[in-house]
Amino acid sequence: MLNYIIIATLKSLIVIHILLGAVAYTVWLERKLVGRIQNRWGPTRVGWFGLLQPIADGVKFILKEDLTPPYVHKGLFVLAPLLAVVMALTSIAVIPFGDLIHIGSLSTGLQITSGPVADGRVGDINIGVLLLLGITSLAVYGIALAGWSSNSKYSLLGSLRASAQMVSYELSLGLSLVGVLMLSGSLSLREIVERQQQHGWNIANGGWQILGFFVYLIAAYAETNRIPFDLPEAETELVAGYHTEYSAMKFAMFFMAEYANMVTVASVATLLFFGGWDGPLFGPPIVQALLPIFWFVLKVFGFIFIYIWVRGTLPRFRYDQLMAFGWKVLLPLAIANILITGLVLSLRSS
């Protein structure tokens, strides 16, 4: 048992540090790419290609004055950014990055919550997908409480928008995954990937979940409050939305939460639709051991690139358009996807 606790702790430490590094450099990538899209250079001064910019930003956030405005609800004002960042970091726990890793005589799954290894197969909790959806639904509280406890009308409007938007799009998000779950007959992310390794990726010949994927992608943009669905922080109308009153490290926490959520959402899209760590393997054993992780990271990077691309090119929705789109277009599409997938599956089995 002690062995298990030590391994789990080590894994959590490593994964969370890699995730935070990824978050910092996603911010850098976004500034660089959006800069190029808008015909500017983005950060260039700190380090080669501005590569040290995230570190400079981190130092800046720590050194800035941490303001707590009067008349805020003190406890919740501090709790809200913590909740946002904790929920965002927790969801990475169930995500598998690869199959197995052998260090000496020890072999363990590349996943924080992986179970014991038996016969070369890694055990996995059988509610991975549900746990992810649950944590996503809890992530609303960080934003909702931030806006309410700030005691400012811009913040409150931002957080009301955020709650309504996230609750509405969560439905489509959850339902868009049902097609994949029906195909694989499992809620374990590991088993879903293993099925795709045998039968092909779910987006292509593994099940043609193209409709489900697009519903998931759009709903995921809304869940992470990114353009074109960033109404909770629409700066032209709400100053900065739910984090108007936040400064220094507390503001940085919301920022970190947003980008960590982007990474998680991209990982889930990779695992459920694009075969996870599946990809061609070649070369000497050490390269073969590292290639699955490389494929996984490459696919996640692709999704983050699309995220930033969309941010650089699309305008923001109007609020009523956002709600109508979520309920009248995405939700029926997600349900249609379930019906079609179910129909095809039952026809094929009979």
Added chain:
Amino acid sequence: MLHLVLFFIFAAVCVAGAINLLAQRHPISSALSLIVVMGSLAVLYLLLGAEFVAAVQIIIYAGAIMVLFVFVIMLLNAGEEEHGIASRVATFGGLPAVGVLVALVIYSLTHQSGSGAAATLAIGGSGGSTRDIATLLFSKFLLPFEVTSVLILIAIMGAVVLARRGDR
């Protein structure tokens, strides 16, 4: 061993959250305590091996229903509750009632009828996995399951009708 430690931690958190829910005077604080109670209950379900129930507890109760609670409290901007006569009656009547209830539970647990072996069950031995629940729902309990979904549909339609009344 680890199960036992985790059980006592989360049982304590659960009870503390429930007491805090009653003690707090601000609706938001009470709602947040209720979320803590729901969350720790989910962990207790997980410890029992009921994975699906634990996940659904988080998604539906802590996620969906409590978000609506918090949303409504924020929208109405509800202030602190004041102590009235009713709350004093609740204090004087409620505390003895809690004592009686706890005594009853302890009595029924310690003086259980039947053999001791029947009362203990291996963790996860009761079949709480998603597959078990799905098999039961779509075979043995198909009719109650479908009737419940029709009931929920009626409730949704009722909500739509009530919300649209202002249009005419």
